[in-house]
Amino acid sequence: MTSTPAQSFDWNALASEFAGIETITEPTQVAKLSLDYYHFSPVLQPLLEDKRGNLVVRPQTEAEVLQVARICVKHKVPLTIRGAGTGNYGQCIPLHGGVILDTTRMNGIRWIKRGKTCVEPGVKLAAFDKQARKIGWEWRMVPSTYRSATIGGFIGGGSGGIGSINYGQLRDRGNLLAVRVVTLEDEPRVIELRGDDVQKVNHAYGTNGIITELEVPLAPAYAWVEVIVIFDNFITAAQFGQALGDADGLVKKLISIHAHPIPTYFSGLKQYLPDGKHGALLTIAESCLEPFQELVREYGGEITYQKSAQDGSKGTSLAEFTWNHTTLHARSIDGTLTYLQTFFFTLERVEKLYDHFGDEVMMHLEFLRVNGQAIPAGLQLVRYTTEERLNEIIRYHEEQGAFIANPHTYILEDGGRKTIDVEQVQFKEQVDPYGLMNPGKMRGWEERE
C-alpha cells in the first residue's frame, strides 16, 4: 500500500517551497487539473470522480523538475504527472492526492532533423506538426485528441492512433528513440534511456520517472486528403478497409470504419453520411487519389466527401471523428454509451461479433499495423446497462479470440498489457524507491510491497 499524506499535511507550506515555480492551489483549477476523460467509462466514473491532487506545479525547465522531485521526496508526498489530461482511463488522475506536475509549460522543441525530433514533454502534438511540416515531416502517429494532447502524455498514457496503419503502436521498437527522466531518489538525478531501454518508461503512466525530454522519430509529411466513403453493407466496408490497409501502393494514414448507426452521431458530417449507410473515414495521400478511387469502385463504395490537402486546416477535421473521438461524439448525443478497445485480428472475427451483438455493440473499426500486418482493431460503442453485462461482453470477445485492451480500469497492467512488465517495475524500484509516483496504478509495484 502506498501511504496517503496525513489529512493534517500543510499543503500551503509545501506550496511555498516551490518558490519560483508556477503553483496552483485554487480548488476549482486543481480539480480540473486532477481529472481526464475517465467518464467515458461508467465503471471508472464512481471510482475516480472525487479524486483530487492537493496542488499543481508547472515547471518550465528540467532544473525546476529536479526541484519538484527533491521536495516531493523530502516530504514523501505523491507526485502525479499530466500532460493535457486527454486520457480515458484515469492514467493521470491522482488516487492518493499530492502534487500534480503539469508538463504543459515545458513545450520547447530542441531540434527537428530529417526523420526525428527532440522535444520537451509538454509540446502539443498539433502545434508541433505545424512546425515540422514546414520542413516536410510530422509525427508518425497521433491520437484523435491531437489538437490539445502533449507528446509526453501520449507516450506516457497513449498507445497509437492516426498513423498506426503505417508505423504500428508507440510500443513498437523504433517509435520512441530516447527519453530523459528525472528520478525520485533521495537525491533526484537525470537518467537518459536510449534503444530498447526506453521501454522502461514507455506507456508506464508516469509511475517511474518524470520525462523531461524525448527523442521521437518522424514520418514524411505527405499532402493528405480526407475522404468519406459510404457503403450499403458493413462487411463490405470492413473488407474495403482491409484491402486499403493491404494495398502497398496506396499511401494512407487513417482507415476508420463505422457501422450504422454510428454515423448518425456525427452531427457535423450528416450531409456526407446518409442514414442507413456505413461510413469509412479516411486519410489518403493526395498523390494516390486516382488509384484509390479505383479501389473504392472495386468495392462498390461511394465517395461523398473529400477535403484537399490545401484546405487541411480549414473546417472540420475527419480525424476528430475517429479513434476515441467517435466515442466523444456519440456520448455527446447519448451519455449512456461507453466503449471497448479491441484487437479483432481478422475480418471473420469482426463479422462474427458484429452479427452476435447487433445494436448493443456498435462496430467501429480502426485498422493498424501489428507485426507488419494491417489488422482490424476497434473502439466499439457499447449500449451500457450494467458492469456485469459489460464484463460478459468483454469475456465473450475474449472467448472468440479477440484481445480486449480494457478501458474500464485505471490499473496499468489490467488495460492493454495484461502482464506485469518486470522491467518497468524494476526501473521503478530504482528511480522511485518510495513509490511516490502516480501511486496505485502499477499492479506489479503494489503487489510487490
Next chain:
Amino acid sequence: MTSTPAQSFDWNALASEFAGIETITEPTQVAKLSLDYYHFSPVLQPLLEDKRGNLVVRPQTEAEVLQVARICVKHKVPLTIRGAGTGNYGQCIPLHGGVILDTTRMNGIRWIKRGKTCVEPGVKLAAFDKQARKIGWEWRMVPSTYRSATIGGFIGGGSGGIGSINYGQLRDRGNLLAVRVVTLEDEPRVIELRGDDVQKVNHAYGTNGIITELEVPLAPAYAWVEVIVIFDNFITAAQFGQALGDADGLVKKLISIHAHPIPTYFSGLKQYLPDGKHGALLTIAESCLEPFQELVREYGGEITYQKSAQDGSKGTSLAEFTWNHTTLHARSIDGTLTYLQTFFFTLERVEKLYDHFGDEVMMHLEFLRVNGQAIPAGLQLVRYTTEERLNEIIRYHEEQGAFIANPHTYILEDGGRKTIDVEQVQFKEQVDPYGLMNPGKMRGWEERE
C-alpha cells in the same frame, strides 16, 4: 505467326525515311542495341544470341515517335522498344528483326511534385533520383541496375526491386499513375491511360504501344544508410530479415539475405563478409539506426559495415550487390552459374528448400511486400548442369508451394504471370492490329492468330 520482313527488304531506304531522327545502321552498334542480359540464362543464351534488329532509331519527341510508328506500319516492319537493355530475359531482344526504338534520347522530366512525377520513358533512374532528392522525393522502387536503367524499361520489363519492401511491386495498384502511348494503327495516335487502365501496358514488354510519357508516384527520400550484418546461421539471418520486414517502427528500403557461399562472390565486400558467414545487405533510414541495432542484437548478428547517408554516393553501393546484381557478381567469378526468381511466401518453405538443395541452389533472399505482408522472395543462384535438371529444380519448388517467376523464357506469360492477360491482348488488338510490336513475346497474341 508474325511475319519477318523479307530478306530483300531495303533497310537503307527505310532508314532514309527516318529523316531528322537519329538512326543507327552500323552493325556492331545495332547488335549491341539488340541485346540485353539474356545470357544470365543458359537456356535463353542459344535462343537469343543471334537475334538482331535491322536498324535503331532514337526519337527525341513524341512527334518523332509518331513518325517512327507511321513508317513501321506503312512497311509492316517489326518494332521493338528498348530502354537501357538491362533486362534479363530478352524482353527487348527483337526475335524477328526490324526497327529498334531506343528511348534513351527521350529523357525529359516534365515535373516533380509532392509524391509524384511526370517523365519521359528514357529518364535514367539514378539520374532522376539525384534531381528528386533535392526536394525530398525519390522513386518508390528501383532495380539493382538503377544507374543505367530507364523508367520506361523498368515499367515495360521490370517488376520490383529496392523499395519493394515498402511499396510492393510495380504491378500493384498505385505504383504507376498514368502513361501516354503511341499506337501502331494505320494512323498512329496518342492514347492516355490512367487509373487501372495503366495495367493494359504495365509490364507488357512493349508489345502494345510505345510509352512516351509516364506519371509515377514517388516515395519520401529518407537519409538512407547502407549496412552489412553477418550471421553464423543462415536461418537466423532469414528470420532476422523477416523480423526487420515486419518491424513497423523501423524504416527500411532493402532487405537482402545471402547464404554462404554467395558472399564469397562479392570481391568488393570481402573484408565485411568473413568466410563461412551469411550476410544481410540492408538499407535503413538513418533516423532508425539505434533501434535497428537492438534488432541486430536480438538476433545475434554483427554489423560489419555501415555507410552513412552523406557518403551515399561515394564508393561501393550495397544495392549493386543485391537483386539480380547478385547473379551478375557471382557469374563474373563463375560463368556456369544461373538463377531463379522465387516467391517462397514463408520462412518454413525457405528452410525446407535450403536444406533440400544444399549447395546446388544457393539461397539469396529478397524481402518484399505482397498484399500488405513482408514475404521472403529470392533470386537463388543455381549451379547449372542441364536444362532438364533446371526444370526439375523449378518443378520441385512449385511442388513445395513456392511460386517461380521463370527467368528462362522470353515469353511474357511464361515468366511471372503464368496466365494470359486478356486485357493486354485486347489492348494490343486495338493499338497494334498488325502485330508489329516486339513480335513473338506475347503468347496470348501469338496463339490468337
